[in-house]
Amino acid sequence: MQQPLENESSVLVFTLSGLNETMENRYVFFSFTTLFYPLMVFCNVTVIFTIISHKKLHEPMYLFICNLCVNGLFGTSGFYPKFMYDLLALDHVISYVGCMIQIFVIYSSALCDFSTLTVMAYDRYVAICRPLEYHSIMTSQRVFQCILFCWLTPFICMSSLIILIARLTLCGSTIEKLYCEIWAVAKLSCFSTTLNNVFGYIVILAYFGHAVLIFCSYIHLIKKCRKSIEGRHKFIQTCVPHLLSLINVTTALLFDVLYSRYGSRSLPQSVHNFMALEFLLVPPILNPLIYGLNLKTVRQQVIRLLFKKQVGISE
Template sequence: MENTTASMYFNLTMFVDIGHYRYLAFVFCFLLYSFIIYANVVIIVVISGERSLHEPMYMFIALLSVNSLYGSTGFFPRFLADLVSDRHLISRPACFIQIYIIYTYASNEMTILGIMAYDRYVAVCKPLHYHRKMTSKTVMKLAVLAWICPAFGLLVCIYLSSRLPLCGDKIQKVFCANWNVVKLSCVNTDANNVFGFLLTITTVFLPLCFVLFTYMQIVAVCAKSSAEFKGKVLHSCLPHMVSFVIYSIAGFCDIALSRYDIEEINPFAAVVLSLEFVVIPPVLNPLIYGLKLPEIRRYILQFLSLHKISS
């Protein structure tokens, strides 16, 4: 019976016993999840409903919000159930589904930030060609590319991991992670490691390098321009820069944590670090774009006031 359980279920071992405080944690996380849904839905509705916001930059912001809803829905329902449960078992199919959703969310976030950097690069460095280059057709192609490439790559990655014979069932996480599953393998995992490395380069490091390159070009253009132009560029690019930095730090914490011995870290700190990249960007992105960009902020206030009156 133990072998059957080990082969059919994984045990998420990073949940800390906090006694009755788990109900308080449940309420807090539920409110956080509710805020993520509400804030990102408002961003999507406002941008899709206002024709004046049907521009590439705002469409990509809406795409970020869609991705936040996607990733949060793949994480929070299961996490909330585990908070109030004494057992933290997850079936193998459910585990691999969660891995796929969370990893595609993470990859999508980086690729979307990459195409947003391209949009800002064209707007600042090639303003006369902006409307010719960033047509609605181009925006659609870039959006599809940002979603399709990680989706297919991760299908192969999950397939390779699902075929591995495993000699254990304990995952040192509060959610399923591919690297933690691969570490349980009884056989050689070179194929998984090589493909995972190539996928990481494609969906993480290439967009990262591209974002850094585009901002180097933007900084070079600003250095030769007037103070007024610099102010406009900063106003336009700052929200994206903040989102990129926040997500990069959160993603780095998760990657570093997966390579570190969890038992040597404070359990509460380990849980917080592992949750950063699935919680912080979905919470902060709508706040950053909704509060920083006056074009969006104005329509959000109108939307909220109309919603309040109608209710």
């Protein structure tokens, strides 16, 4: 039910009501978050620093992994600091501008994940199916173009969505989530949001199309790798972690989108919160662990980085 009509200019602050029914456990959540967020930052920064500081890791695959970790830090920075503050605050509010920035950061990061995983799939396709041409195709310029694609396309999509949201006249200021979310703000509109919905669905379909494209390319890779032991080993070593990341990100974001659009209000608030947070909790911590622990070259350099003083390993 819509709230009483307000003048558009009067909606300067939004109220986030996602924590209202769980505030009795806020110190537990705060303690967990103060442990989890630094751990997530540490894991991502370790992988980033390891890849940047070792020339042998300056290969396209590792640079794309580095990009994935940078994006994880970018996206979570739009949520965790504000969330931790809200856990200790009595009023859970966010300014209109702050809300738009949070939407932009969180969701452009989610789209950037898809873009990065897409170029990683392309890189693996070239490495496995066209190994002799790999270095002539995946040049430094091509890698730079791919990374630019990973960031610019989500930024353009989200900037367009923010402009469409900013044009809406709002009839309320309460967002029933832990953070600002596109559909939640659009639901506060006094009038039709057809244009917002159409553009939003186009973006969603385009990026889930990325996932379908990746799965199809990997089906082709699986058929290709069955022909040789070396090919199967390369696929398991480099492509399986990629598939795990893709399934994780796709499931998490699909969870969030479907819940935002069609979720039932009869579910407990704690279930609402988990469904809203899943794509901000799991991918940012799982990605550096998957690649840092599974890829032998990265794992060895991480171990050297963390323990060289203790065991006397020199660079």
